[in-house]
Amino acid sequence: MKVMIKINERFERKQELGESDSYRKFSEEFDNLFNAEEVAKNKREFESMYVSDDDFEAQIQKFLKSERNKIKFCVGYTGIGKTTSIRHYFDLGVSNEVYMNEKEKELVFPTFLDPYQKGDMRGFDLSSRVASVCSFLEKKYNELRDLMKTEQGKLELHHFIEAYSPEILEHGNPVKEMNMDTHEWVRSRLNYAYEYDPLIFHINRLKFYIKKKYDEIQRFVIILDDIETLPENCQGDTIQQYLQMHHCICKTDYTGNDHYSVKLLISVRPHTYRLLSQEQKQKYAVVPQNAITKKKLIDLNVFFKKRFDYYTKIVQRTIGNKSTWDECYDALMDMSRTFDGQYKEMIQSLCFWNIRESLASYSRIFANRFWVQKNMTKESSFKVSALDYSFNNINVIRALACNEEQVFWGDDNCIIPNIFYTTEQEDYSIYCLLTLRYFWNMKGYDDYGINAEKLKKIKGDWEEIFGMDVAKKFVTALTFLFQKKVLRKSIIDFDDVKTIDKPESLNDDSLLYISPRGNELYHMFSRDSVLLEMLRESAWRDYENRPYYSTKSSYELMRDSRQIDIFKDLLEYIHYFCDMEQIIMSSVKVRGKWKEYKTSFTSKPITFNLLEGVKNSLDYSGIIYREDMNSLYQQMESQIMEIEKRYYRDE
């Protein structure tokens, strides 16, 4: 009879927020260093804080330098720094207003929708925004304003509109117009044009101004950003308006200015891009292509250094004393340096490169009392000696995954979710592991899934290799991993707002890839044993005839100085995985599909990765030198080697 238990089941949730002494002491400094807000107040400060991204900037440059009119989408995960890089590239600093780059002869018209209100969406009026560009030009070039005051200027504008959008001029009463003199007639027709279609009117006005000044303007750049702050049902329409505006602005004969071009850059998150692609496909059978993608992680060390310098050198008012800032900064750098700077990239990847979320994760680590400050009893004085803290891999990852809880719960909103799908009745863990490996092995790390393959093809491969029944289990694991955001939809896929992020959004044409978080988790298995230790605490396992320690959490065993028992249970767990993997491999062999399996799932058992991680932790803890443990490890290693030999090498 099976005895199915989850280790975390008998624990109570604490749900507390951390409060290490270090955070209590340096709360002011940490709050500022990890402040998720934009801290720069002006262009100078903005530039001094900017961390460059050469790859992204090169992509934008290539887009701009092309002499043709062009539209590009710029896609990047939430909080990755798209807006910041765009602001830097176009020299906008923290401003949201129209900007003239005289050196480049570039007129930049940015739309950052961040302060927009949902209730005011009805008030979103592109014509006002275009009019503001006209006003900017009138202010910059007084002769334009002077010209428009004259009857001649109005007549010229009328002729210009007549050439490109004559229909908007035809909304007056023709009988009344017959009795008007020319000036009156022009004024009346312009008035009607404005009232009938203010957007087209202002676009024409803008084109007219640009034409008048085209010796000074070679490029008109329209930027649309922060579209996601709008209600979902308005996003597509807003983008559509900008696309139409671009089309309309391009439709002009600038005789004598062959170099003039109009560029539209729309910055969106991956899911918006997919939603938009779907909408475009449905409405116009056109799908945006070859987006500019923001791929590079910013170097958090550089980021922190810039912030530290800012707070200690640039800001006039000194907050706290300099030595406290130094101490705080040193603590931060110490943590970042541990494990050759791996943490900063690990945290960023787990946060989908979201800088705000990464900063929040740093906060959580430094504030963690349970894991990082060794669960020390709170006293009135602060203990901030390095000895009282432990920034090793166990504690940092536990702090990220468990907060102040002593066991892992793997909540969906945690940056380290539970990726082993188990229920009391079924265990899909091995399928989850192999699915993860499949995606890794087939495409490696594929930025935004540009090279992703259709789910239909993947299912077909799996059915061929495993047969229908086992393939179904892989699909269940895949769906689970998709819900955990370990697998994501490619940016060249489509999405529907009603089913976004839900399993229902998956179909045969879906294109999936392993996300930065999934990639990181996959590698964490072989780096050390921490992830496996945590997952063991939240998985349903059969504990029949198992020793007492196997149902204890890692924390309990560590507290009782029984770290060795954690490893014993992990080896037992790997043994269990080994058996499950072997069953799968045997069935593949029987089906005569071994070659295909090897191609899709690499040439060694997945349990090797798990054992490698445990081995690293055994080495690190020194427990590997204990004879009993060493022997257990050797047994497990031999078992896996034997499998490898039997299945892979003999082949």
Added chain:
Amino acid sequence: MSRKIKINQGLDRNQNLGGSDIYRKFNTQFEHLINNPEVMWNKNKEVFEAVYIKDEDFEKQIETFRNSVMSMTKLCTGYTGIGKTTAIMHCFGLWNGDAAYSNIERKELIFPNFLDNLQAEQLEDISLSERLSAVCTKLEREYPDLKEFIVTDEGKREFFDFIEQHTGYILENVNPIEAMDMGEVELIRWKLKGAHTKFPYEFEANRLKFYIKKKYNVYRRLIILLDGIEIYPEERQIELIAKYLKLQGCMQNTDYPENGEYSVNLLIMVRPHFNRFLNMKRNLEAFAINELTIVKKKEVDLSAIFQKRFGYYSDQNIFHDESQRDSYTALMQINNNFDEKYRERILRLCFWNVRKALTSYARILANRYWVQQNKEIQGSFTIRPCEYRFDNISVFRALACDEERVFFGDHNTIIPNLLFTTEEEDLSIYCLLTLRYYYKKRGYDEYGIHAEKQIKVRREWQKILGIDVANKFLKAQEYLYDHHMIVQSLKTGYETAAHYGKEYITDESRLYISICGNELYEMLGEDSVLLEMFREDVWRDYENRDDYSKFPSSELMEQSKQEVIFLDLLEYISYLREMEEDVLSIVKNLNRIEEYNLVFGDTLIVQMLLDGVKKSIECSGKIDIVKEKLDVVNYILERTTGKIWNGWR
């Protein structure tokens, strides 16, 4: 032949409000000590500060927040009624509710938004533009030079230029052809008017930024406070938070003086753990909210509240010193009579709400029937301590029954009847087991964040108990839900008056045991007080029972027949045991005892009731009289336990 009756059936309702002598004599004093009307109705700094109880830890967190070098957004959490708003009002010096406040010393302009002060019709559409405009008007009043400046053409031109640099498009709500012929002054006025008509929010935000810019020497920080959003459903809360986050972003986007400081801090008060949901919401992803959340942790110290209030009234010489002291002594007496456990218990029964807990204190003090031992009312007041009983029986009876001599389990009492019975049906055991099911699942999950979906719970019950019994559990669950013992998880959205009712339990609902349900469940095993009360409000078959068993506790106590209460409770437990055994037999037949153990526990629920009754018997000194019956009940419970679980545990 079954003859079902309820003990409280046919008894006249007293419905009187309490009137213990101590409360009659010190009515005014208690009213002030408990309700603190000066503070409630009189927004005055001195009064507020005199009774405010410091929370250094919280105040320090707020201090750090308002000292941030740059702009910052933080969440602030704490249980409902724990005193977040009061502490915030103290920290920011807000004595006038929603009115903006200038803290000149700290160079701060505070813009509070206490949404729980709003009327229902105002909740639908919170107009930020009007709120911003009110702050502008306040600044104009405080600094007449601002008003004088904006009246001039020069002022309007500067304001126009300011808008042009930040949100120039709002100025374009004018006919461009007419604009071409206008003079500059006229055009500026016209464009400003157009901006206000079409974009009032952007216009007012710019106006405020412009005024602050003009007063940089006075203000270095704008602090926006958002409180009281918990009255809204979850989705609406998210929308509101987004709205204020956008406002903060907008207010930051301004002209800074060269090398000067100016920051915008936003503090949002939310329920505990709500922050965990925010990062899952796509429409909030783009905003920067700083970890870690400011938490109001300090437990409410009712003694300190009374002490402060007493001190305040003594200083005010509002009352005669002696009577003041006597009332305070009486209040502290009940406060001290309850050890920590009871003080917290009342708070938990009141869902941590301090205001509700204070009202409960008043009800206890004013109770004549239970607390003043039903003493006849006379012209003079008797306030000798020996005439008052502040033990747990009288205190919880006072809370549950008011001046009634029996328990009626009214819907509005803080102690409802947990046992659901009708003349035709008795679901008591299902109620108890349902409560235990949720109690076991809850842990310290205060807001049911990890509660499972109803569809899963239902399937689990059907699997373990079979469809028919599971249906009875579901009915019991509905009853407990109606009495707020089981409530909707924060994850399924908040309950509002409009969305409360069992019809809102769907497959997608996540339910969990409320803090009050948890407390009552634990009380059942601690003594017999609750069971005694419930026994008076359940339909039971009294055929072949002696007449005394139908008497309420109060009557039996009056007749010095306390042992009859215990004997009847033991009888009642035997009866519930039979019902529990029926359920367990079904489970056993379905071969689901193992699963049952995991989710419902591996002991009889009636054992817990018996433990509670045993403790009360021991305290009463009646053990010898009821021993025989007690032994029998003990024996049959052990026998049932053995029969069901032998070999399973």
